[in-house]
Amino acid sequence: MEDRFSAITNLERDPKQAIFGVYDGHGGSRAAEFAAKNLCNNILGEIGSERNESDIDEAVKRGYLATDSEFLKEKDVKGGSCCVTALIKDGNLVVSNAGDCRAVLSVGGFAEALTSDHRPSRDDERNRIESSGGYVDKFNSVWRIQGSLAVSRGIGDAHLKRWVISEPETKTLRINPQHEFLILASDGLWEKVGNQEAVDIARPFCMGTDQNQKPLLACKKLVDLSVSRGSLDDISVMLIPLRRFI
Structure with a gap:
């Protein structure tokens, strides 16, 4: 299992601010582990030093590039990692990716991919x-x-660094009541399960009043479906209910 994930909630002691990430390692788990420990913190550090909120895309980019640079300085560097992150701050959703981990948003039950696979x-x-x-x-x-x-694109891959860049693509949107939940997952899911299909399966677990463990059950159901269809890849799925952040 070379996938990793991270979740930092209550940013600045605010329950409506958080940052999440899914990391799909290849050639070993070291790059994914490094990204899980450092990428979100590097992004937050860059945003904290950014005076102009409109430049948040550039701050996220610097966080990705810094994480890549730091990892490549490690001893015996091997492998790399695809990354997808979701920052929720001041009512905005900022989704970034480098590689083929994907973010899919449920908008009133309709799937909207917020990332494009690299x-x-x-x-x-x-x-x-x-x-x-x-x-x-x-x-x-x-x-x-x-x-x-x-x-x-991704973090690491020193032997291919000339071509495998760590620069992310970023999309920012204002969270509104139609934005129900966000799915972050590695390609082990998306190779076997379509965007709309994933939303259709997860949505019954994410709507209603009793949501204690239901998002986790939705994640497990998606993983099981991908496995049942023959996926031999690592599979990581994270589901983020968004209405609690409005």
Whole structure:
């Protein structure tokens, strides 16, 4: 199991501020462990030093880049990690990703992907890689960088760092009553379960008054479904009810 996760709630002693993350390691769990321990704190540190709230995207970006740089300074660095984070602050939801961990929002029961997977098959990613002197090829129906890695962004991957960048893509939106819950998950889920299907399965567990353990049951149901469909990948699922943050 090379996936990891993190959750920091009650930021600044405010129950309506929090930050969450899911990390999908490859080539070992060290990068995912490092990201789980450091990425969210690095993001919070950068946001805390940012005077202009409108520049939160840049602050998140600096947090990702700093985490990558710090990890690459570790001894015997191996492997890498895809990352997806969700910051909830001042009524805003700030979702960022590097790699193919995905964030899917339920908007009145309709699934809205807030991230786009970073894979070498994406035209813009392939063009970026090739313009930097790398190559992308396809083997057994999977597109890979330098015949090796099937994701094009993430923390770590020192041997491919010229092409596997840690710069995230970020989307910010204002949380409103239609925003029911957010699913953060590694690709072990999304390779077998569609965005809308995941929302449809999780939603009955997330609506109503008694929500003590129901989100956890929804996560387990999604994991079990992916496994039943033949997933052999690591699977991590986090479900964040959003109405409590309004």
